[in-house]
Amino acid sequence: MDTVTLSRAFFGSSLAFHIIFATLGIGLSLMIFISEVLYHWKKDPDYSVMAKRWTKAFAILLGVAIPTGTIVGVQISLLWPGFAKIVGQVISVPFQIEIFAFFLEALFMSIYVYAADKLPPFMRLISLFFVMFGATASAVLITSANTWMNTPAGFSMAADGSVYNVDPWKAFFNPSFVTSSIHVVITAYATGAAVIASIAGFKLLKRNKSAQEITYHKKGLYLGLIVTFIAGAIMWLSGHESAIALHEHSPEKLAAAEALYQTQSHAPLAIGGVLDPETNKLKYAIEFPNLLSMLVGLSPNTVVKGLNEFPKETWPPFYTHLFFDLMVGTATFTFAVAAIALGYWYFIYRKKGGQLPKWMLWAVAACGPIMLLGIEFGWIFSCSGRQPWTIYGFQRTTDAATRADFVGPLFIVFVVLYIALGTLTVFVLRTFFKRHPLKNDLQSNRGDSHA
Numbered sequence: 347m348d349t350v351t352l353s354r355a356f357f358g359s360s361l362a363f364h365i366i367f368a369t370l371g372i373g374l375s376l377m378i379f380i381s382e383v384l385y386h387w388k389k390d391p392d393y394s395v396m397a398k399r400w401t402k403a404f405a406i407l408l409g410v411a412i413p414t415g416t417i418v419g420v421q422i423s424l425l426w427p428g429f430a431k432i433v434g435q436v437i438s439v440p441f442q443i444e445i446f447a448f449f450l451e452a453l454f455m456s457i458y459v460y461a462a463d464k465l466p467p468f469m470r471l472i473s474l475f476f477v478m479f480g481a482t483a484s485a486v487l488i489t490s491a492n493t494w495m496n497t498p499a500g501f502s503m504a505a506d507g508s509v510y511n512v513d514p515w516k517a518f519f520n521p522s523f524v525t526s527s528i529h530v531v532i533t534a535y536a537t538g539a540a541v542i543a544s545i546a547g548f549k550l551l552k553r554n555k556s557a558q559e560i561t562y563h564k565k566g567l568y569l570g571l572i573v574t575f576i577a578g579a580i581m582w583l584s585g586h587e588s589a590i591a592l593h594e595h596s597p598e599k600l601a602a603a604e605a606l607y608q609t610q611s612h613a614p615l616a617i618g619g620v621l622d623p624e625t626n627k628l629k630y631a632i633e634f635p636n637l638l639s640m641l642v643g644l645s646p647n648t649v650v651k652g653l654n655e656f657p658k659e660t661w662p663p664f665y666t667h668l669f670f671d672l673m674v675g676t677a678t679f680t681f682a683v684a685a686i687a688l689g690y691w692y693f694i695y696r697k698k699g700g701q702l703p704k705w706m707l708w709a710v711a712a713c714g715p716i717m718l719l720g721i722e723f724g725w726i727f728s729c730s731g732r733q734p735w736t737i738y739g740f741q742r743t744t745d746a747a748t749r750a751d752f753v754g755p756l757f758i759v760f761v762v763l764y765i766a767l768g769t770l771t772v773f774v775l776r777t778f779f780k781r782h783p784l785k786n787d788l789q790s791n792r793g794d795s796h797a
Contacts, residue, residue, distance in 0.1 A: 347754070350747040353425040356757040358729070360418050362722055363764045367411035369721050372485050372531065373538010374404045375451075375478040377573065382474050384569070386467045392562045395787045396569075397474070400542070401459055402782075403775060408455070410771050412448075417760075425753065429736050429746035432509055436501045437494045439514045440487040447487060451480025485534060486527045490518050492728070497521040497595045498737050522591045529584040533677075533724065536577035537717040540680050543570025544714025547707045558788050564701065567710065568691060571684045574713070578681035585677075586641065593642035596738065597651040599731040602662035603670040604638055605631070606652045613638040613650040618671060623664040626653075662731045669727040676720030680713045 347355075378400045385393035419441075423430040433441075454476040462470055494500075500517025501509050546567035550560065592600040600606075605621050605628040606613060615638040619631025636646040643650075653661050687706055695702065702710070732738055736746040 352753040364414035372534035375481040379474040440490040444487040447483035493522040493526045525587040539573035540717040541714035547710035575684040602666035605667040609652040672723040
């Protein structure tokens with residue numbers, strides 16, 4: 347395996363591990379804030395328990411997100427020195443501001459964790475708002491750097507590769523920044539809510555739960571499903587805007603996502619299928635006539651460029667279509683489950699009592715892991731679909747990568763480290779919540795509320 351491929355695998359594995367904790371941090375921060383609002387609005391102590399228990403999990407996950415995020419940052423200069431040279435001159439602003447966003451998140455999370463019971467309601471809400479704001483701002487700032495790689499702006503490059511005419515704010519607010527940032531944040535919110543619903547659904551499948559615990563988990567289940575449904579609906583709209591942005595700024599990626607080789611109007615939307623890289627044909631796909639043209643141009647007459655319009659050496663890898671389908675498929679599954687479960691609850695459960703049937707609880711329980719997979723598929727699609735460019739149109743990945751021979755051994759070391767760290771995280775979470783069972787928190791919190 348050559349150095350460039352090893353660097354991509356090394357950096358990709360680091361980002362794939364970190365993105366789990368970063369995404370959950372954003373999504374959980376919203377769920378914690380909503381549960382605290384509901385506690386003060388409804389005066390229901392169960393929502394206070396939710397906020398406190400989810401905050402403890404959030405703190406543990408943040409403890410992993412910080413060092414893994416630092417590793418990813420260091421690897422930019424370690425594995426991609428050619429890229430880091432340009433980044434430092436053009437797009438350093440979001441990295442600098444992100445430090446303050448993280449400081450805000452960590453500061454107010456510490457205030458809430460250690461002083462929630464001593465703070466007045468208004469200050470509790472303010473603390474959690476800034477935790478959510480800091481987590482969301484961090485995601486937006488990092489997304490700015492990623493979108494700049496897809497739609498670079500704010501600089502010019504001379505024939506010798508030197509950078510001039512730099513405008514850091516134009517680079518920050520590059521053409522795809524707004525649409526991609528909204529999509530990343532909303533997807534993280536949907537994922538955090540789906541994980542909450544997933545855990546509650548799994549708990550409700552278990553026996554030997556007290557009536558008090560069942561009531562608590564039902565509240566968490568429906569809260570998670572409602573947020574998943576709302577965020578999922580917005581996610582589809584932001585995905586539509588992202589498709590339009592691809593059509594305008596990254597036509598090769600759009601063509602690779604749909605395995606479209608011939609430029610055409612009335613372009614179909616292809617789902618599934620097996621792409622033959624030898625013949626450049628997509629076999630066994632389900633095609634919806636005119637839908638791709640409608641999606642990106644709101645008219646079946648919209649002309650969509652095919653890959654044959656571009657030099658073959660600039661085509662994204664053939665598996666781009668697969669990861670695009672997986673990304674969309676996971677989101678579709680989760681949104682459909684949330685819609686069906688909420689419909690069942692609203693029209694049947696509220697009138698007849700009881701709880702969701704087991705098959706539906708299993709489907710809800712699957713939503714969290716499936717959405718996390720969708721996050722991974724989405725980032726693979728975003729980064730692989732830009733290939734062979736690191737900075738689209740300006741710098742190829744081969745020119746950005748290191749030529750050092752340490753990448754292979756270090757890659758193996760870090761894969762082992764990530765496996766160990768992931769295992770340790772699961773162990774710490776399980777141990778903490780076993781030592782602090784839900785029934786104790788419910789009894790303690792109800793006692794405090796009646797005092």
